Amino acid sequence: MLGVAVSTVSRALNGHADINPNTRQAIIEVARQLDYHPSLLAQSLKSSETHTIGVVIPDIERPFFATAVSGIQQVAAGMGYRVIITHSKESYATEVSNVQALVASRVDGLLICHAHETDNFDHVQPQACRGIPVIQFDRVSDEVANSKVILDDWTGAFAVTEHLIQEGCQRIAVLAGFDTLLISKQRVAGYVSALQHYGQPVRKEYQRHINFDQEEAAAALEQWLALPEPPDAIFAINYVNAFDLIIAIKKRGLRIPEDIAVVGFGDEFMASMIEPGLTTVDLHPYRIGQQAARLFLEQVQQKEQFRPRTYMISGNLVVRQSSLKGKGSRFQLSI
Structure with missing residues (x-):
């Protein structure tokens, strides 16, 4: 339309200094009238x-x-x-x-x-x-x-398990994801290490691996409650499953944390809104x-x-009512 070369249009639209100001303004005005936008794909190919x-x-x-x-x-x-x-x-x-x-x-x-x-x-x-x-x-x-950005899953899992032990829990179960997941392996390893550190037995019947599904979480709870010695605390490595467990435990008429304490992993707004508030790890x-x-x-x-x-x-251990049985601390810990 203006009778100028394609290269002139390109330099004008890209702000090159070697274009006559009047020519640049004319090119910009025509581009506006035509609603022209440079092709990002063409630019990327170049x-x-x-x-x-x-x-x-x-x-x-x-x-x-x-x-x-x-x-x-x-x-x-x-x-x-x-x-x-x-x-x-x-x-x-x-x-x-x-x-x-x-x-x-x-x-x-x-x-x-x-x-x-x-x-x-x-x-x-x-x-x-x-x-x-x-x-x-x-x-x-x-x-x-x-390159990878990972969470200090082992330390976080050790901290929440340690907290349960310090609150007087003696039969702590873990609700984990598939054992092929690295985060699942690390969090279970931290849980096991805390039990061993405090001289508590590591019991296979207290470990369940699920697909983080609500129904599977409820089924795991039923299996635990049917044991001769059911858990007095559950560590869910996924905070959503911790919510699932709290709902399922309440449906059974059991008290949290008096009958069963619950802790999770991942601190999002629902963790402080649910009743009782969920003890968990803030993952940032x-x-x-x-x-x-x-x-x-x-x-x-x-x-x-x-x-x-x-x-x-590293995360932060955030202590709320879901784990406070009355024997431990009442404050937020850093891990």
Whole structure:
């Protein structure tokens, strides 16, 4: 329309100083009239960068993951990156599909927290992701040699179990996820270590592995209550299952914590609102998201010199009424 070269239009729209001011203004005005916007895909093909980060989480409805994404976006936006968010709904097949779609969209990096179903990690290996940086957070796999942000699950589990022991509990059960999950292994290991440290027996009948399902949590409770010596406390490694247990225990007409104490792992707003308030570990999901984004940016900046590293975040033990049997402390502890 203006009779100028494509390169002139490009330089004008990108703010180059070597364009006559009148020509630049004319080009900008025509672009406005035509509602023209540069093609991000075309720009990425030329520069091999999209300034976009792909994020895969298990469930956007869970406050933990939503908060982690908020931390990712805060850091990414500060460095000029956009964020594309997908969620797997705990499905391995959906997780793989999301990763493939993001890689095909030429994201500059991938931040991922794996689904409960995921037990194969070929889709996040370097060859599958075309060499783009991949950062795992929260639920990670050691099968992939990349940077990770993990929780100090062992210490957190030791702390909540220790707290129950100090409150006078002698038969402590653990409701865990599949034993293939790293977080499940670490939290059960911390639980076992605390029992051993305080000279309490480690009883297999007090350990249940489920798919974090409400019905499975209720079924585990029924199996425990049918034992000759039922537990007097339950540690749920997933805070949602701790809520499930509190509801199921109340339906049985039992008192919390007098008959059975309950503790969880993950401090979200419902933990303080449920009755009784849930003793749990604050996992700091916002910090987890921030650190995952920072590790990606470090890798982009350092390029070939970058070496993958694992960053560990410690939580805080938050003591509430669900575990206070009357013999222990009444304050928040740091772990």
